[in-house]
Amino acid sequence: MVIRTEGLSFSFGSQQVVKALSLQVPEGSIYGFLGPNGAGKTTTIKMLLNLLQTDEGSIFVFEKELQTNRVAILSQIGSLIEQPAIYAHMSGRENLVNRAMLLGVKDERVDEMLALVKLSNAAGKKAGQYSLGMKQRLGIALALLSDPKLLILDEPTNGLDPNGIIEIRELLVRLTRDHNKTVFISSHLLAEIERMATHVGIINNGELLFQGSVKDLEAISQPQVYIETDNTVDAANLLKRNNYEVVDINHENLIVPFTSKKQMGELNALLNQNGITVFAINKQHKDLENLFLAITKSN
Ligand SMILES: Nc1ncnc2c1ncn2[C@@H]1O[C@H](COP(=O)(O)OP(=O)(O)OP(=O)(O)O)[C@@H](O)[C@H]1O
Numbered sequence: 001m002v003i004r005t006e007g008l009s010f011s012f013g014s015q016q017v018v019k020a021l022s023l024q025v026p027e028g029s030i031y032g033f034l035g036p037n038g039a040g041k042t043t044t045i046k047m048l049l050n051l052l053q054t055d056e057g058s059i060f061v062f063e064k065e066l067q068t069n070r071v072a073i074l075s076q077i078g079s080l081i082e083q084p085a086i087y088a089h090m091s092g093r094e095n096l097v098n099r100a101m102l103l104g105v106k107d108e109r110v111d112e113m114l115a116l117v118k119l120s121n122a123a124g125k126k127a128g129q130y131s132l133g134m135k136q137r138l139g140i141a142l143a144l145l146s147d148p149k150l151l152i153l154d155e156p157t158n159g160l161d162p163n164g165i166i167e168i169r170e171l172l173v174r175l176t177r178d179h180n181k182t183v184f185i186s187s188h189l190l191a192e193i194e195r196m197a198t199h200v201g202i203i204n205n206g207e208l209l210f211q212g213s214v215k216d217l218e219a220i221s222q223p224q225v226y227i228e229t230d231n232t233v234d235a236a237n238l239l240k241r242n243n244y245e246v247v248d249i250n251h252e253n254l255i256v257p258f259t260s261k262k263q264m265g266e267l268n269a270l271l272n273q274n275g276i277t278v279f280a281i282n283k284q285h286k287d288l289e290n291l292f293l294a295i296t297k298s299n
Helices: 043-049 067-074 092-103 108-116 134-146 162-179 190-194 214-220 232-241 261-273 290-299
Strands: 005-013 015-021 030-034 056-061 077-080 150-154 184-186 198-202 207-213 226-229 254-257 279-282
Touching: 005 043, 015 043, 015 056, 030 162, 030 190, 030 207, 043 150, 043 184, 043 232, 056 067, 077 134, 077 290, 092 108, 108 134, 108 162, 134 150, 134 162, 150 162, 162 184, 184 190, 198 214, 198 279, 207 214, 207 261, 226 261, 232 254, 232 261, 254 290
Parallel strands: 030 184, 030 198, 077 150, 150 184
Antiparallel strands: 005 015, 005 056, 198 207, 226 254, 226 279
């Protein structure tokens, strides 16, 4: 395991915000650390980076205890928490050259990093003029300069447009696939993470509710069929009479557990044959909020 915590806890005053967390982050994984705002993600990350002292429990990084191997461990971690520390009046390249000098890293590494995060063409532009996505990628390039084995990113896709999210996703996949890195990335949006993550930990109110591979998660997260019609109530009654389970109904749509594509066709035909107009019928995975409920219920 690249990161392993045992019974990790933390309180701000009387409020316990991290509760007996036992994380297991395998080498080479993209580990999505998921939870709603205030769940305790940033606090956990700060403990992993030794920016906050743990109250209870222990942290092992690269199978070494953090407190007693601080310098050796932290020199192998690149991180990005909140806004990247970028000088707005300097170009992307100057930001990297400056940091390379501080770290004693060779200048060639600057161009390598620019290419890796796809900022070579914008290298001469002032970083203050970069888009949010470009700033995040520059932040990641800065974090990678010293060639760390582990990258810890706190909500790097926050506020990015879909293109920006895709670029970060592709970068992180390249880093693990071609450059032997392990990536620990937090987010409050499952949808942003599930396409790149290999492993997931879900935290809520400081407690780890789920941890495992994305396949394990998909097994819990049963897909559902969303059906939008011109008469939701009649549609729901019709489906119930025909032995379909209607798990949720509101004035816009109703939801039936997904079993197969064939079933979707049958649902559509049944509704049409009974004079109900179907505006939309589609398969969706439960969103994070519903998934939380499903996970807490099954515990
Ligand atoms: N410096 C602080 N002093 C007191 N309470 C704090 C402090 N920092 C965070 N908290 C509280 O700790 C809890 C966990 O916060 P944390 O920032 O770790 O959550 P998070 O999952 O990272 O959420 P977000 O996505 O909003 O950053 C919250 O209830 C928050 O209000």
